[in-house]
Amino acid sequence: MAVDYAVIVVYLAGMLAMGWWGMRRARSKSEFLVAGRRLGPAMYSGTMAAIVLGGASTIGGVGLGYQYGLSGAWMVFTIGLGLLALSVFFSARIARLKVYTVSEMLDLRYGGGRAGIISGVVMWAYTLMLAVTSTIAYATIFDVLFDMNRTLAIVLGGSIVVAYSTLGGMWSITLTDMVQFVVKTIGVLLLLLPIAVVKAGGFSEMKAQLPTEYFDPLGIGGETIFTYVLIYTFGMLIGQDIWQRVFTARSDRTAKWGGTVAGTYCLAYALAGAVIGTAAKVLYPKLGSPDDAFATIVKDELPVGVRGLVLAAALAAVMSTSSGALIACATVANNDIWSRLRGLGKAPADNADDHDEVKGNRLFILIMGLAVICTAIAIDNVVEALTVAYNLLVGGLLVPILGGLVWKRGTVYGALASVVVGGLAVIVLMATYGILANEPVYYGLLASLAAYLVMSLATPATDAAVLTAWRERLAGRSPELASEPVPAPR
Numbered sequence: 001m002a003v004d005y006a007v008i009v010v011y012l013a014g015m016l017a018m019g020w021w022g023m024r025r026a027r028s029k030s031e032f033l034v035a036g037r038r039l040g041p042a043m044y045s046g047t048m049a050a051i052v053l054g055g056a057s058t059i060g061g062v063g064l065g066y067q068y069g070l071s072g073a074w075m076v077f078t079i080g081l082g083l084l085a086l087s088v089f090f091s092a093r094i095a096r097l098k099v100y101t102v103s104e105m106l107d108l109r110y111g112g113g114r115a116g117i118i119s120g121v122v123m124w125a126y127t128l129m130l131a132v133t134s135t136i137a138y139a140t141i142f143d144v145l146f147d148m149n150r151t152l153a154i155v156l157g158g159s160i161v162v163a164y165s166t167l168g169g170m171w172s173i174t175l176t177d178m179v180q181f182v183v184k185t186i187g188v189l190l191l192l193l194p195i196a197v198v199k200a201g202g203f204s205e206m207k208a209q210l211p212t213e214y215f216d217p218l219g220i221g222g223e224t225i226f227t228y229v230l231i232y233t234f235g236m237l238i239g240q241d242i243w244q245r246v247f248t249a250r251s252d253r254t255a256k257w258g259g260t261v262a263g264t265y266c267l268a269y270a271l272a273g274a275v276i277g278t279a280a281k282v283l284y285p286k287l288g289s290p291d292d293a294f295a296t297i298v299k300d301e302l303p304v305g306v307r308g309l310v311l312a313a314a315l316a317a318v319m320s321t322s323s324g325a326l327i328a329c330a331t332v333a334n335n336d337i338w339s340r341l342r343g344l345g346k347a348p349a350d351n352a353d354d355h356d357e358v359k360g361n362r363l364f365i366l367i368m369g370l371a372v373i374c375t376a377i378a379i380d381n382v383v384e385a386l387t388v389a390y391n392l393l394v395g396g397l398l399v400p401i402l403g404g405l406v407w408k409r410g411t412v413y414g415a416l417a418s419v420v421v422g423g424l425a426v427i428v429l430m431a432t433y434g435i436l437a438n439e440p441v442y443y444g445l446l447a448s449l450a451a452y453l454v455m456s457l458a459t460p461a462t463d464a465a466v467l468t469a470w471r472e473r474l475a476g477r478s479p480e481l482a483s484e485p486v487p488a489p490r
Contacts, residue, residue: 004308005146011183011312015164015319018175022168029357032169033100033331034247043178044258047320048245049265050177050184052079052236054321055137056386058188058314061270062297063290065277069214073274078228080266082236087259090405092252094243096476102240102401103336108473109404110412111466118419120336122396123240127329128372129389130241134322135161135376136385141295141314154376157315161322162369166362170248173323180316184269187313191306192298193272199301200279209282227438230445231390238401239393241321241328252476326372330364338364384435395426395444399452407456408467414456422448 026032039047057076064072099105102123103116138157142148148156164172200206206214213219236242249255280293283301287293298310379385399422400415426444433439 003305004311007305007308008312008315011315012160014179015160015176018179019164019167019172022164022172022175024168025171026169026358029100029361031171032358032361033327034244035170035174037098037248038250039174039248039254039258040250041254041258041261043174044245044249044254045261045265046181047174047177047248048083048242048259048262049269050181050316050320051241051245051324052083052262052266052321053184053269053317054134055314055318056133056321057266057269058184058273058317059137059291059294061273062277062280062294063292064220065274066281066287066293067277067290068220068274069210069216069278069281070271070274071217071219072277073270074220074225075228075232076270076273077267078225078232079236080263080270081229082233082263083242083259083266084263085233086237086242086246087256087263090237091246091249091255091259093405093474094246095249095252095255097473098247098476100244100247101332101336102238102243102397103332105243106400106404106415109462109466109470110400110410110415111463116336117340118416119397119400120332120340122392122419122423124329124332124337126389126393127240127325127332128368128375129385130239131322131325131329131368131372132375132379133386133389134318134325135372136379137318138315141311141318151377155373157318158322158369158373158376161319161326162366162373165323165326166365166369169358169361169365170244170327173327174248176323177320180320183309183316184313184320187310187316188276189269189272192302192310192313193276195302195306196276196279196283196297199297200282206278206282210278214278214281223438227441230441231387231394234394234398235390238397239328240332241324244328244331245324322372326369327365329372330361330368333368334361334364387435388430391426391430391441391444392423394441395448396423398445399448403452403456409456409461410452411456411459411462413459414452414454417455418448418452421451 025036028036030036053076057079061072061076064075066072094105097105097108099108101120103120106119107116135154135158139148139150139153142153142157146153164176168175197203197206201209218225246255246259249258276297277290277293280287280297284293284296287296294314298307298314302310396419400410400418403410403418404415422444425447426440429440429443430437
């Protein structure tokens, strides 16, 4: 195990070193929050794939494969489908907006700041819980590595992510994500996948040992697949953590084609996780929990050195999602909530006191990071926390965001009603049916859509000046939102 420990220690030290290096590049708000909007196709694809494929996709994806067989790939598969849809249909327009947050897009589209602060609160809750669930996963990995206490594992893993994210912002996260993408590709796709299949006796032996439903592509159930599409595919379209990566693209072409490559990679990763889980079912048919499958097969079947690299891949998966959610959470808290509560309205331009802007955002990452670590220590059920986050996101924000992008008749009052009605419906329905029930996201989304349509049609159309500014921004012919005030609706 000494070699495995050495691999992990070198990996963690490398993450901190990249955080320090990234700090030297992050000298403006744009550099700190969106890497200067300068990422080319290769780096954009790698970092986008890294953020969407976190601990749930790696450890959870293998667990679903253990439980359901090949159809266990559907959760991660729908994440890949969402990223493909975002990249092909929306990413070019999003990149041309030159904003920092989803709420700024809503302000630009609907006029004024009334929709922005409410959507900011919902988005902040989503990104916070996403960061929390990723941070909790450190407990599983460090338990396998060092038999470490849960609280200590969360503090250790969380502190490393908070440190490099605070130091260099998006530049540090981009650099570490690229390394994490490479480590995940080598560790999971090139090492763990073939070794697991060989150890299980090959596909013929796996088919002989397991029930036929393990090889049914729809074995997990149609209702479950539909729920995954609603939560994860639609969630990919509107999450601040994903949009903030789109904002880093050098051009709209980079956002479109780089994201398409990342989405395709996710589809392959989904199938790989399900196959590894299926192989683990052959090797360990009576595990106490499906989520133990990844750690068990790594610990028992991989040789020294390779085991350390694969565990580093799991750590990479967790860290990439955790850091992306953390900077998204801090960006929303600072730009969409705190600045507005202080009466600042729009954030200052990038060229206005850049040092203070970077310092302020760095402070918010540190504060949010501490909040994430403390919340992760207090919460036990990762699945429930993640379900709450995605239910609020999809139920409260999907309709006004996509409606704003595709329907010019949508109004600020329709957007406000959609966020409030959809969010409250999800909360009430989770209390009624249970957090893990499907009804909250189904009916919450329908309530949000109805409120948006009714209120938009019942109120005056969005002011022509607002729509003109919006169309100019979509065409890439306007300066950044921070430096251009948006007319309020009349």
